[in-house]
Amino acid sequence: MPSPSNQRSRPQRTPNKVRRAETREAVLVAARSLFVRQGYLRTSVDEIARQAGISKGGIYFHFPDKADIVHELLMNTIELYRDLLGELRDRSKPPLERLRSYMNWTSNLGAREPEAMLLPILISLEFLHTGHEIESLTRSHYDAIHRGLQLTIFDGRKAGVFNKRSGAREQAANIILMGDGALLEWLRRSDVLSGTKLARALQQFILDALLVPDAQQAAVALPAVQTAAPPPAKRR
Numbered sequence: 001m002p003s004p005s006n007q008r009s010r011p012q013r014t015p016n017k018v019r020r021a022e023t024r025e026a027v028l029v030a031a032r033s034l035f036v037r038q039g040y041l042r043t044s045v046d047e048i049a050r051q052a053g054i055s056k057g058g059i060y061f062h063f064p065d066k067a068d069i070v071h072e073l074l075m076n077t078i079e080l081y082r083d084l085l086g087e088l089r090d091r092s093k094p095p096l097e098r099l100r101s102y103m104n105w106t107s108n109l110g111a112r113e114p115e116a117m118l119l120p121i122l123i124s125l126e127f128l129h130t131g132h133e134i135e136s137l138t139r140s141h142y143d144a145i146h147r148g149l150q151l152t153i154f155d156g157r158k159a160g161v162f163n164k165r166s167g168a169r170e171q172a173a174n175i176i177l178m179g180d181g182a183l184l185e186w187l188r189r190s191d192v193l194s195g196t197k198l199a200r201a202l203q204q205f206i207l208d209a210l211l212v213p214d215a216q217q218a219a220v221a222l223p224a225v226q227t228a229a230p231p232p233a234k235r236r
Contacts, residue, residue, distance in 0.1 A: 020062075023054055023058060023062065024062045026052040026053065026054065027048060027052050027054070027058075027059055027062060027063065028069065028072060029052070030048050030051035030052035031043070031048045031069045031070070032115050033051065034047055034051060035070060035119060035122070036115045036118045036119055036122060039122065039126060040066075040070055040122075040123060040127075045060075048066075048069070067132070067133075070119075070123060070134060071133070071134060074119065074120060074123065074134070074137050076116070077116045077117070077120055077141070078137075078141050080109065080113075080116060081144070081145070084101070084102060084105050084106075084148075085145065085148045087102075088101075088102055088148030088149060088151065088152050089148055089151060091151075091155060094159070094161075095152050095153070095155040095156030095159055095161055095162065096156060096161050098152045098155075099149075099156070099206075099210070100203075102149065102152070103202075103203045103206065104203075106179055107199035107200075107202075107203070110195065110199065111195060111196075114183065114186075114187075117183055118184075118187065120138050120142070121183065123138055124139070124142070142176065145176060146169075146173065146176060149171075149172035149175055150168050150169055150171075150172040153168040153172055154168050156210070160214075161211065161212065162212065163210060163211070171209075171210060174209075175206055178206065179202065182198055182202045185198070186198055
C-alpha cells in the first residue's frame, strides 16, 4: 500500500470534462483570431489546429464542420448583446438614456473584446448572398440591433428629444454603419488612432446628428469610455 506521503505527491488528473471544455475553448479562441485576421474562407482547419495546439481530429471531435465553429462564435457574440437589446426595448427608460447606454456598451465591448465585434461584421460580408445559415444568423443579429435602435429613435421623437430630419429606419442604420465603420477604421489605422478618442468622437457625432437643439444644450457629458486594448492583427 502506498505511503501517505506518496499519495500526497501523486499529481491530480484533470477531469475529462474539464479537458474537453478547455480544448473546445482553445479551438474557438484560435479560430476567431484567424477568421478576423485573414477571413473565414482563407482559414483552414489545419491552421486552426496548429494555432490551438491540438490535432485536426481533436477539432472534428468538437466541431464536425468549420461552419460549426463560426456558428458557435457568432452565437457567443449574440449572447453578449442579449441584455443590451433588452435595454433598448425597455420603454420605461428615457430614449436618450437607452441610446447612450448602447453607445457606451458597444464602445466598451470594442475595447475589451474587439474580435467579438469584428467577427459579425467580417463574416456577414463573406457570407453575403450565399443563402447559407451563417448569412441568416448574421442578418438576424443585425436586424435585432436595428429594431432596438429604431424603437429608441421612435420613442425619442415622441419625447421631443430626437429630430425627424430623416427616417427613423435610416437613422438607426447609420448608427450601426458608423459603429461598424469606426471599428474597421481602428483596425486599419490603430497605429495613429486612439480607440478611446475615436469612440468618444463617434458618440458625439451621433448625438449631434440626432438630438434636437434644445436637447443638445441640455445633454450632459458622456461617461468616460474604457481605454481600448490593442486591436487584433491586421488581415493578411
